[in-house]
Amino acid sequence: MNQFKLDLHTVTPFIQAAAMLLLGWVVAHLIARLSRSALASRVSLHHRVLAERLIFWGILTLFVVSALNELGFHLGVLLGAAGVLTVAVGFASQTSAANVISGLFVIGEGSIEVGNIIQVGDVTGEVLSIDWLSIKLRTFDNLFVRIPNETIIKSNVTNLSMYPIRRADIQIGIAYHEDIGHARNVLMRVADRNPLCLDQPEPLIIMRGFGDSSLNLQFSVWALRENFLAMRNALQEEIKLAFDAAGIEIPFPHLSLYVGEQTKPLPIDIVNRNG
Numbered sequence: 001m002n003q004f005k006l007d008l009h010t011v012t013p014f015i016q017a018a019a020m021l022l023l024g025w026v027v028a029h030l031i032a033r034l035s036r037s038a039l040a041s042r043v044s045l046h047h048r049v050l051a052e053r054l055i056f057w058g059i060l061t062l063f064v065v066s067a068l069n070e071l072g073f074h075l076g077v078l079l080g081a082a083g084v085l086t087v088a089v090g091f092a093s094q095t096s097a098a099n100v101i102s103g104l105f106v107i108g109e110g111s112i113e114v115g116n117i118i119q120v121g122d123v124t125g126e127v128l129s130i131d132w133l134s135i136k137l138r139t140f141d142n143l144f145v146r147i148p149n150e151t152i153i154k155s156n157v158t159n160l161s162m163y164p165i166r167r168a169d170i171q172i173g174i175a176y177h178e179d180i181g182h183a184r185n186v187l188m189r190v191a192d193r194n195p196l197c198l199d200q201p202e203p204l205i206i207m208r209g210f211g212d213s214s215l216n217l218q219f220s221v222w223a224l225r226e227n228f229l230a231m232r233n234a235l236q237e238e239i240k241l242a243f244d245a246a247g248i249e250i251p252f253p254h255l256s257l258y259v260g261e262q263t264k265p266l267p268i269d270i271v272n273r274n275g
Helices: 002-038 045-070 075-092 094-109 149-154 180-193 225-246
Strands: 117-120 123-130 134-139 144-148 157-159 165-174 204-210 215-224
Touching: 002 045, 094 123, 094 134, 094 149, 123 144, 134 149, 144 149, 165 180, 165 225, 180 204, 180 215, 180 225, 215 225
Parallel strands: none
Antiparallel strands: 117 123, 117 157, 123 134, 134 144, 165 215, 204 215
């Protein structure tokens, strides 16, 4: 009986610690979810996810410390061990530390949020999460891409969904004999007829220069961000149909040889070597 009492006395702290950990996980999970709901209408999705994680791990850490205290570990000893472990891990994983620090800069800067469409190098996709070590993307062909935070800090990052409107720049070539003013009018009518094109800012036509086989124009039209791809695809088909209807030639590259005055044909002499 004495042995049983001794074993029960020994096991009791472990049971209490386990119960405290379980309770801590439940409480942390519940409060984190409640905080996310409370912040739903006040901050962005990215900041809600970040706040939920911080609250969850913060509360769970308090319960873990309390559980260890039940097992006889004192806070001072734990802090000292944590400090030594932090230094050792820091030397052993400098790359991870650099990613963590870079992640803090990415989060603090606020230029990238969950749900944004970004382009990093040759990768374009939707931001799924911004974590301590990396940013997770889902590309348009449904691939999962993980980009280290340090790479984000050191690279040029284009946020395609930062602003509510975007401009499509369509490159067009017309034959040299065509009337540029007539081509401009046709392009403006195309923009007027397309319901996805914005009136403000107004469509813009820029003369890009003299190409090898064409006069090069840039047709710049604005659309809402969510309509950008649909508008750009529709415009290119509508421009082709409108130019065909107006008799405006879109030339293909070709090469002409000019010899002599006023581009007369090359002279050809037939020599009879048998004579």
